[in-house]
Each structure stands twice: as C-alpha cells, then as structure tokens.
Amino acid sequence: AQSVTQPDIHITVSEGASLELRCNYSYGATPYLFWYVQSPGQGLQLLLKYFSGDTLVQGIKGFEAEFKRSQSSFNLRKPSVHWSDAAEYFCAVAPQEYGNKLVFGAGTILRVKS
Amino acid sequence: NAGVMQNPRHLVRRRGQEARLRCSPMKGHSHVYWYRQLPEEGLKFMVYLQKENIIDESGMPKERFSAEFPKEGPSILRIQQVVRGDSAAYFCASSPPGLPYEQYFGPGTRLTVT
Numbered sequence: 001a002q003s004v005t006q007p008d009i010h011i012t013v014s015e016g017a018s019l020e021l022r023c024n025y026s027y028g029a030t031p032y033l034f035w036y037v038q039s040p041g042q043g044l045q046l047l048l049k050y051f052s053g054d055t056l057v058q059g060i061k062g063f064e065a066e067f068k069r070s071q072s073s074f075n076l077r078k079p080s081v082h083w084s085d086a087a088e089y090f091c092a093v094a095p096q097e098y099g100n101k102l103v104f105g106a107g108t109i110l111r112v113k114s
Numbered sequence: 115n116a117g118v119m120q121n122p123r124h125l126v127r128r129r130g131q132e133a134r135l136r137c138s139p140m141k142g143h144s145h146v147y148w149y150r151q152l153p154e155e156g157l158k159f160m161v162y163l164q165k166e167n168i169i170d171e172s173g174m175p176k177e178r179f180s181a182e183f184p185k186e187g188p189s190i191l192r193i194q195q196v197v198r199g200d201s202a203a204y205f206c207a208s209s210p211p212g213l214p215y216e217q218y219f220g221p222g223t224r225l226t227v228t
Binding site (some may be wrong): 004034043044049051090092101102103104105107 | 173
C-alpha cells in the first residue's frame with residue numbers, strides 16, 4: 001500500500017546530542033518531500049522541502065534532511081539538539097499522482113532531556 | 115504579512131449540532147486546503163479549494179461535511195449533525211498561485227463534541 005512511514009513514535013535525546021528522525025515512503029515516482037514541526041497546541045511549521053536537485057537539503061532552525069532514492073527515505077537530522085526542539089515532527093510527501101494534497105506520516109514526538 | 119488565520123481556535127458542540135470552521139488564507143494565496151488530525155494520528159487531507167471552486171474533495175466524508183471558499187471572505191468547513199467521532203483538530207493551509215506544494219498551515223481549530 002502507498003504510505004508514509006515514521007517508524008519511531010517517540011524519541012528522547014539529551015540536549016546537545018545529535019538527532020535523526022526517520023521517514024520512508026512507498027510511492028512509484030519520487031514525490032515531493034517535506035518535514036514539518038508542530039509544537040503543542042500549535043499549527044505546523046515547514047522546516048524544509050525537497051523537490052529535486054541536491055539530495056541534502058538545508059532547512060530552518062539548523063535542520064537538514066537527506067533524500068535517498070534507493071531507500072525511499074527522507075531522514076531529518078540536526079547535529080546538536082536544543083531543549084526548544086521538543087515538539088512533534090511530521091514527514092509529508094506530495095505524490096505526483098495525487099494532485100496537490102500532502103500525505104503525512106503519523107509523526108514522531110521528540111523529547112529533549114537536559 | 116499575517117499568516118493563515120483560523121477561528122475559532124477551540125469549538126465545543128453537542129452531538130447533533132452544527133460546527134462551522136473558518137479559514138482566512140495568507141494574503142495573495144488563492145488555494146486553500148483542509149486537513150483533519152485525529153488524536154495521535156498524522157494529518158489527513160480532506161479538501162482542496164480555489165476561489166468559488168472545489169478542486170479535490172476526495173478526502174471528505176460523504177455525508178455531513180461540506181466546504182466552500184467564496185469569492186469574498188474566508189473558507190468555511192461545515193460539519194452538520196456532529197458526532198463524537200468528529201472530535202479532532204482541523205487545520206487549514208494555503209498556498210500561492212503556481213506553488214501548490216508550498217502549503218502554510220494555520221493554528222488549527224480543535225473541535226470537541228460532547
């Protein structure tokens with residue numbers, strides 16, 4: 001079935017440690033790829049997006065993501081996590097055959113311990 | 115430039131009542147999308163509208179739900195005869211002309227059906 005998978009429901013990292021959040025998708029053609037962050041009770045903020053070109057994408061707040069076609073993955077990374085990064089992170093894809101809608105993963109809740 | 119605005123932020127309705135959720139897109143944006151987030155799930159696409167046109171309503175429940183985006187005024191998501199299962203966060207996003215994947219999200223309306 002076509003889907004977006006975020007295998008980790010919760011992740012806890014220490015402040016200052018590195019972070020990687022996983023995202024895999026299963027669509028025929030490479031879709032457009034996005035990462036959003038949602039703080040409690042808030043809307044979603046776009047962190048970064050990939051349409052084509054360089055497979056390493058830089059985003060806001062020091063985040064980056066790498067597209068790997070062979071693995072159908074788009075993992076989000078940050079070298080040093082800050083306490084303010086605690087939030088829920090959603091991977092989303094825009095499959096080319098689906099029109100303009102975004103398809104979201106179930107989300108990963110990030111906890112940061114001091 | 116104000117972001118996407120949604121109101122109300124919180125809405126409580128009794129079973130059988132009607133819920134009206136409003137969304138004002140960002141200035142210059144002509145495309146509006148509605149998504150629903152059930153507890154502990156990712157966002158699910160509901161409907162995509164342009165001014166006075168419904169472009170894609172493939173994610174809308176067949177009954178009780180409707181959406182509009184009039185020539186003047188905000189987009190409205192209307193839920194008639196609400197049931198407990200309608201309790202969720204409803205997010206609106208907008209995008210500029212020609213950039214449908216640049217979706218900017220509002221803060222959401224949290225609907226509680228009692």
